[in-house]
Amino acid sequence: MLKLHAIRADITKLKLDAIINAANSSLLGGGGVDGAIHRAAGPDLVHECRLLGGCKTGQAKLTKGYRLPAAYIIHTVGPVWRGGEQGEPDLLASCYRNCLKLAAAKQLRSLAFPSISTGIYGYPIELAARVAIKTVSAEVADQADMEEIIFCCFSDADLAVYEAAIREVNQ
Ligand code: ADP
Numbered sequence: 001m002l003k004l005h006a007i008r009a010d011i012t013k014l015k016l017d018a019i020i021n022a023a024n025s026s027l028l029g030g031g032g033v034d035g036a037i038h039r040a041a042g043p044d045l046v047h048e049c050r051l052l053g054g055c056k057t058g059q060a061k062l063t064k065g066y067r068l069p070a071a072y073i074i075h076t077v078g079p080v081w082r083g084g085e086q087g088e089p090d091l092l093a094s095c096y097r098n099c100l101k102l103a104a105a106k107q108l109r110s111l112a113f114p115s116i117s118t119g120i121y122g123y124p125i126e127l128a129a130r131v132a133i134k135t136v137s138a139e140v141a142d143q144a145d146m147e148e149i150i151f152c153c154f155s156d157a158d159l160a161v162y163e164a165a166i167r168e169v170n171q
Contacts, residue, residue: 002140004133006151006162009112012040014152015069017108018062020099022116023075025054027061032119033154037073041066045073058094062102072108074099078117081124089131092117096135104143112150115158125158129165137169 011019011033021037024030027049029038038045048063052075055061060076076099079091095116103111113132117123132151140146151166153159 002143002146003148004137004140004151004166005149006153006159006166008153008156008159009150010036010154011112011114011152012036012068014112014150016110016112016148016150017070018065018072018074018103018106018111019068019070019152020111020113020116021073021075022078022114022119022121023055025056025077027052027055027075030120033114037068041068041073049075058091058098060095060098060102062106070112072106074102074111076116078121078123081117081122084127088117088123089127092123092128092131093135096132097139100136100139100143100146104145107145109145110148110150111146112152114152114154115162118158125161126165129162130168133162133165133169 044066052061055077057077076095079088118125118128151162
């Protein structure tokens with residue numbers, strides 16, 4: 001039975017099959033959760049990332065986790081919020097879908113997502129949380145291998161938003 005829940009944590013500390021990185025299109029590191037993941041994984045991560053040739057918005061690429069407790073990192077590039085009429089919801093949904101596709105191809109059983117696009121990229125978190133939960137719930141319905149999916153929030157306020165969105169989608 002799949003567990004889908006939100007917690008407040010530093011995603012770099014989670015011991016799971018994979019954590020998701022809200023990366024930028026260079027995949028060479030940046031601020032926010034991306035910087036934290038690169039610092040915690042160590043310099044071998046950027047070496048592997050250099051070989052990947054970047055990543056387009058809405059797409060995802062997988063690397064090893066190096067010094068992280070998580071075995072793998074799935075890097076995805078969320079949309080920058082430009083008011084919501086520039087395809088942002090579809091692009092954000094495709095981040096979640098493409099991460100889950102890569103996880104399924106590797107038969108990964110446990111994942112944690114950060115709140116993609118809601119930091120530096122400015123996506124309003126109430127809207128982003130709904131896209132995240134709806135997309136993941138729909139997508140994992142036919143992924144038999146998946147056991148646990150965590151929405152890893154970095155503040156109590158973000159956690160409250162995700163918990164409300166989970167309740168709303170489950171109604
Ligand atoms: P983006 O550029 O996609 O907006 P950010 O890294 O700026 O990405 O922010 C995405 C989310 O990740 C924000 O909610 C931010 O608070 C959160 N975040 C930052 N550091 C961490 C961390 N170590 N663990 C989990 N979430 C984090």
